[in-house]
Amino acid sequence: MEKPFTFRDRLNNWASRKIPVKRARSRLTRPLASVTFDDFPKSAWTAGGTILRGFGARGTYFASGRYCGIEEYGIEYYDADDLRAVHAAGHEVGSHTFFHRYVPEVLSRDLVADARRNAEFVRGILGDVTLSSFAFPFGDVSPRTKLLYSRLYPCCRGIRPGVNAGVLDLAQLWAVPLEVRHWTAEQVEERVEEARRQNGWIVFFTHDVSETPAPYGCTPAMLEHALHTVASAGMPVLPIREALREATGA
Numbered sequence: 001m002e003k004p005f006t007f008r009d010r011l012n013n014w015a016s017r018k019i020p021v022k023r024a025r026s027r028l029t030r031p032l033a034s035v036t037f038d039d040f041p042k043s044a045w046t047a048g049g050t051i052l053r054g055f056g057a058r059g060t061y062f063a064s065g066r067y068c069g070i071e072e073y074g075i076e077y078y079d080a081d082d083l084r085a086v087h088a089a090g091h092e093v094g095s096h097t098f099f100h101r102y103v104p105e106v107l108s109r110d111l112v113a114d115a116r117r118n119a120e121f122v123r124g125i126l127g128d129v130t131l132s133s134f135a136f137p138f139g140d141v142s143p144r145t146k147l148l149y150s151r152l153y154p155c156c157r158g159i160r161p162g163v164n165a166g167v168l169d170l171a172q173l174w175a176v177p178l179e180v181r182h183w184t185a186e187q188v189e190e191r192v193e194e195a196r197r198q199n200g201w202i203v204f205f206t207h208d209v210s211e212t213p214a215p216y217g218c219t220p221a222m223l224e225h226a227l228h229t230v231a232s233a234g235m236p237v238l239p240i241r242e243a244l245r246e247a248t249g250a
């Protein structure tokens with residue numbers, strides 16, 4: 001569920017986009033792609049993970065502790081076994097906060113406690129795992145939260161559309177939606193071509209993967225199309241953490 005988009009949200013999102021916080025010049029000598037799943041609906045693994053495997057690709061699953069083992073608004077979310085399975089299959093588990101709140105409305109000290117709680121939650125299931133990638137819940141970013149999360153995680157992903165090339169902002173990577181509500185094959189193909197031309201890094205984001213997805217999820221065919229398009233462009237698909245290492249040496 002989304003809250004109404006207020007003027008303050010608009011201002012925060014605009015300012016965050018305009019103010020780079022963690023700049024790094026890309027060292028990429030080849031274009032890369034990443035596929036990320038926010039909230040970790042179960043189908044992102046059962047359907048999405050199967051499709052990724054078919055392309056020899058590994059993704060990043062942004063997990064929020066509060067979704068573990070629940071069903072909400074008709075979406076079934078991951079459980080502890082799913083989290084173990086994606087980790088064992090070589091996918092990355094990233095953080096999406098524990099409570100999945102509109103973080104610009106939450107005090108910084110509470111956000112730091114929430115980040116710690118999510119890390120402890122994942123460690124409780126996977127053992128000694130560090131969450132090094134972060135996605136903003138609802139893609140909602142303010143200058144304050146952008147700065148805060150850039151200090152907590154090596155790499156943060158937003159939802160503003162674009163390809164990461166040249167000087168990257170690791171506090172808010174540009175991303176390309178695979179969301180059924182406003183998806184076209186042409187837009188995906190244009191973005192992939194843009195990344196290919198610039199030795200850029202294209203980061204897709206979606207939620208559930210189903211023949212009847214939520215408005216912000218995708219169908220299996222949409223995910224296959226994105227993977228087929230990047231494969232045709234000769235672009236490997238890596239989890240955020242590994243793509244970051246290649247892009248920055250970090």
Ligand SMILES: [Zn+2]
Pocket residue numbers: 038039096100136137138
């Ligand atoms: Zn989310």
